[in-house]
Amino acid sequence: MFSFSEFYQLLAQHETLRPWLNTLPKQLSDWEDKAHGDMGRWMRALKKFPTDKPDIIDIKNEVSVRNENAIADGEQKRLESLLRLLHPWRKGPYNMHGIHIDTEWRSDWKWDRVLPHISPLKGRTVLDVGCGNGYHMWRMLGEEAKLTVGIDPSNLFLIQFEAIKRLMGQDDRAFLLPLGIEDLPELKAFDTVFSMGVLYHRRSPLDHIIQLKNQLRKDGEVILETLVIDGDENAVLVPTHRYAQMHNVYFFPSAKALKVWMEKCGFVDVKIVDECVTSINEQRSTEWMTNNSLPEYLDPNDPSKTIEGYPAPKRAVLIARNPD
């Protein structure tokens, strides 16, 4: 069902990634034993996705596939209802054979903010930590990365990724594994590691930064994107309960404080390359994600604050090099 065995074969051929074979198969078979709930329903849907390679794939400018001769109306309707079974679609947008999956997030906007600042991905082996359903992994391949490995503990995101991968014709350069960053051994193997939207979910942010460093080869690059607050090197917010209705949130440093944390963890050439307030056009409910979203999480009388009274979401992108 999933392409794990294909991934093991790839690891076996890859000298620096090969040590992963010592832990990964056991972790994934434990995961398979535990997977339950909606998984059965999602897996039944997944089996019905076609795997033919589409004629036209654009992952450079967007994530879209289509055939020279558009698929028949009936086939398109069938595909759309399969995709809708995998609601909620948070990360995207995707355009699959004319079906526009208008996701909660405009993940393409984040990519546009990040891409101008990173080392060219051409030929690189990339790890995307907390990759969601893999939207950015496709865009990384659009920049000619050699291999993208995503990890994310959400089962629904894995299924959505596998659905898109089937519609791409089973691209064998992209793999998503249902793991958290804490499940990885110190591989020191990737040329580029992304961690976007994950740090504030980690109880121990410096350990998260060190875990990212431990995945990078010498002189590899990390891209760290997270929610930040305004302030100097010592500013950090730890919300008491929820933040914009999210409950599993811990540390929101200022961008300057995050730079200090990264340097403390041994990164060098740390640069703050972008800071921007998240607009309600970038994260909102849509037909493909009908739950509440950012507009409902902001104070209706003062959108510069969350409904809990904290500063509204602002995100920073930091880039750094691993000297070890």
Ligand SMILES: Nc1ncnc2c1ncn2[C@@H]1O[C@H](C[S@+](CC[C@H]([NH3+])C(=O)[O-])CC(=O)[O-])[C@@H](O)[C@H]1O
């Ligand atoms: N321990 C963990 N290890 C790995 N992933 C985790 C962990 N805990 C949670 N996640 C995953 O981290 C992702 C965070 S979303 C960012 C998606 C994408 N990167 C984006 O930038 O759009 C947040 C956002 O909406 O910004 C979710 O998919 C979690 O399942």
